[in-house]
Amino acid sequence: MSEKSKTKSFIEGLPEGFVKKVKGVLDFKPELFTTEITLPVIYFKCKEDIGAILKVVKKMDFGIKRPHFKHIDFPKKQIRLSAKFDKGEHEEQFRKNLDRGIQVEFSEEEFQFTYRNFTASEIFEMIFPEEIQRISGFATIGHIIQVNLKKPHFEYKELIGRILLDKVPTVKTVIAKNDSLTESEENKFRILPFEVIAGKDSLQTEHREHGNRFHLDMGETYWNSRLQEEHKIMSDQIDEKSVCVDLCCGIGPFAIPIAKRGIRTIANDLNPNSIKWLRINVELNFPRKRGVKSQDFISLMNKDGHDVIKEDVLKLIESEGVKKIECLANLPGGATFFLSSFKVLIKILKEKELPFDLTFHCYLFGPKYSSIEERYEAKLKVLKTLEESYEDLQKDAKITIREVRDISVDNLQYCASIRWTSENSLENRTQEPPEKKSRTEL
Numbered sequence: 001m002s003e004k005s006k007t008k009s010f011i012e013g014l015p016e017g018f019v020k021k022v023k024g025v026l027d028f029k030p031e032l033f034t035t036e037i038t039l040p041v042i043y044f045k046c047k048e049d050i051g052a053i054l055k056v057v058k059k060m061d062f063g064i065k066r067p068h069f070k071h072i073d074f075p076k077k078q079i080r081l082s083a084k085f086d087k088g089e090h091e092e093q094f095r096k097n098l099d100r101g102i103q104v105e106f107s108e109e110e111f112q113f114t115y116r117n118f119t120a121s122e123i124f125e126m127i128f129p130e131e132i133q134r135i136s137g138f139a140t141i142g143h144i145i146q147v148n149l150k151k152p153h154f155e156y157k158e159l160i161g162r163i164l165l166d167k168v169p170t171v172k173t174v175i176a177k178n179d180s181l182t183e184s185e186e187n188k189f190r191i192l193p194f195e196v197i198a199g200k201d202s203l204q205t206e207h208r209e210h211g212n213r214f215h216l217d218m219g220e221t222y223w224n225s226r227l228q229e230e231h232k233i234m235s236d237q238i239d240e241k242s243v244c245v246d247l248c249c250g251i252g253p254f255a256i257p258i259a260k261r262g263i264r265t266i267a268n269d270l271n272p273n274s275i276k277w278l279r280i281n282v283e284l285n286f287p288r289k290r291g292v293k294s295q296d297f298i299s300l301m302n303k304d305g306h307d308v309i310k311e312d313v314l315k316l317i318e319s320e321g322v323k324k325i326e327c328l329a330n331l332p333g334g335a336t337f338f339l340s341s342f343k344v345l346i347k348i349l350k351e352k353e354l355p356f357d358l359t360f361h362c363y364l365f366g367p368k369y370s371s372i373e374e375r376y377e378a379k380l381k382v383l384k385t386l387e388e389s390y391e392d393l394q395k396d397a398k399i400t401i402r403e404v405r406d407i408s409v410d411n412l413q414y415c416a417s418i419r420w421t422s423e424n425s426l427e428n429r430t431q432e433p434p435e436k437k438s439r440t441e442l
């Protein structure tokens with residue numbers, strides 16, 4: 001059962017009068033969340049039988065797991081069950097599943113539930129009127145929790161913040177990103193417009209991910225904890241014989257793990273603050289005491305990614321004789337623009353007859369879809385978007401497109417990996433007609 005339906009099913013079993021009492025409250029009044037709930041219980045004879053009884057409880061899915069609520073009362077010799085258990089309907093089967101010789105009695109008991117016994121999602125579910133959409137998009141960044149609010153949530157925002165602060169133990173600050181602000185104010189550094197709605201008024205934190213530590217200020221740089229898996233997938237995928245150039249590195253979620261694998265990495269970002277935090281993170285993640293010098297693996301730049309491609313990547317190939325380079329850009333909505341600079345670079349490399357093996361991992365959002373067929377078409381449209389940024393792309397390169405994550409129910413983020421090699425371009429000069437050859441894997 002999903003978390004959402006678990007929340008719903010427990011709430012649905014609560015006394016009607018109680019739910020009515022808390023619906024629409026705007027102030028933080030924990031005392032309102034006190035109610036009596038009758039639950040089925042099992043009385044056991046011997047402590048030694050508990051394990052076998054719980055096995056059946058689990059098998060038949062009648063367990064009850066609530067915050068600050070014990071499911072076993074040892075002095076009373078009582079195991080508490082979820083309200084789904086119906087004595088008339090389930091007792092016989094339960095006894096059949098139980099080892100013979102184990103003695104149990106079924107009964108029910110009234111318990112007092114208070115604010116402490118409900119999760120934050122359940123409290124929101126109870127408070128919000130039916131017509132208000134549930135809050136989605138919780139993400140934690142160190143001690144900060146981020147929520148995405150829609151307009152109807154605004155009048156509840158202090159309450160939402162207070163409840164999250166209360167209910168999520170590690171959280172010290174609650175920040176809200178609201179959709180209307182995002183539309184109008186998203187800027188070139190991709191710093192999202194956040195507002196502190198509860199707790200410590202600071203956007204600075206330390207986030208840990210896959211054994212790496214990242215210090216950051218959400219007001220100065222971009223961060224997205226939902227990309228945690230992708231950070232790992234991409235970092236593990238980079239060929240260890242290549243030089244990696246992260247064109248838009250932010251505070252280093254790709255660049256640091258890649259460099260820690262011993263791969264020479266150039267980490268660039270247009271935002272000086274990203275580089276300021278990245279410098280701190282490099283120090284944190286390459287401890288001096290182990291004798292690892294960060295500068296052997298990672299160098300930082302604060303330039304436009306276009307210039308990095310046309311100047312620094314060219315220099316790597318032309319002056320340093322590096323052949324294999326993997327570039328990446330997690331800049332959905334902007335990364336495809338870098339293709340125009342790759343086009344310029346490839347033209348120069350071909351004219352100079354320099355050997356190269358160049359890959360660009362380009363992150364982008366796809367168009368919306370509403371069915372499986374449309375989902376496949378959406379992927380084809382992603383390819384079209386790439387081609388619009390680079391005429392003759394399929395002729396010059398091999399392209400693979402991978403789905404990265406859902407950004408909403410009908411929209412995905414993708415990673416297109418585009419590979420150009422000098423061998424490829426020679427082949428294209430001699431083979432006719434290249435258009436017939438499909439080089440794309442979707």
Ligand SMILES: C[S@@+](CC[C@H](N)C(=O)[O-])C[C@H]1O[C@@H](n2cnc3c(N)ncnc32)[C@H](O)[C@@H]1O
Pocket residue numbers: 188189190222223224227247248249250251252253254268269270271274303304305306330331332334
């Ligand atoms: C979506 S954020 C991703 C940051 C980081 N890669 C991550 O995944 O956390 C995009 C980053 O691109 C940077 N950026 C935007 N335009 C750029 C450009 N033309 N050249 C280099 N960096 C750029 C922004 O400052 C921002 O840090």
